[in-house]
Amino acid sequence: MFIQARGRGILIAVVAVVCLVLGDFLAGLYFHDSNYYAQHGWPKLAAFWVAAGLIQLMLPRRPEEVLGAIHAPEAQPSILRDKDTLLWIPARYWPMVQLALGIVFYFVNA
Numbered sequence: 001m002f003i004q005a006r007g008r009g010i011l012i013a014v015v016a017v018v019c020l021v022l023g024d025f026l027a028g029l030y031f032h033d034s035n036y037y038a039q040h041g042w043p044k045l046a047a048f049w050v051a052a053g054l055i056q057l058m059l060p061r062r063p064e065e066v067l068g069a070i071h072a073p074e075a076q077p078s079i080l081r082d083k084d085t086l087l088w089i090p091a092r093y094w095p096m097v098q099l100a101l102g103i104v105f106y107f108v109n110a
Contacts, residue, residue: 007084011058012094016051023047041106048102052095055080059092 023046024037037043060078084091 004085004087007091008080009084009086009091011079012055012084012086012091015054015058016048016098019047019051019054020044023050041108044105045102048098048105052098052102055091055098056095059095 023043027037027040027043028034058079060080060082080091082090082092086094089097
């Protein structure tokens with residue numbers, strides 16, 4: 001399977017997959033049921049939302065977004081850049097996409 005990514009956009013998919021696999025492992029470990037993750041939507045919701053938070057932390061922060069700064073600092077270095085994309089969607093939109101996917105997977109029991 002080929003994933004269309006530009007720049008470091010593939011890291012978005014890696015973060016999402018790692019969060020989902022870790023969520024599956026932790027849900028099975030905590031509830032002592034290997035099928036718990038598949039039968040319930042909230043572990044997927046939590047995994048997608050954690051992925052969204054991590055992706056947001058990887059995005060560049062502009063000086064005007066830094067709250068409480070007395071002096072306008074330089075732009076913070078970041079892992080993802082403005083030109084990075086995954087599936088032709090710019091990296092800055094992926095946290096919102098992850099939040100929406102979490103809500104969808106919460107209600108969908110496949």
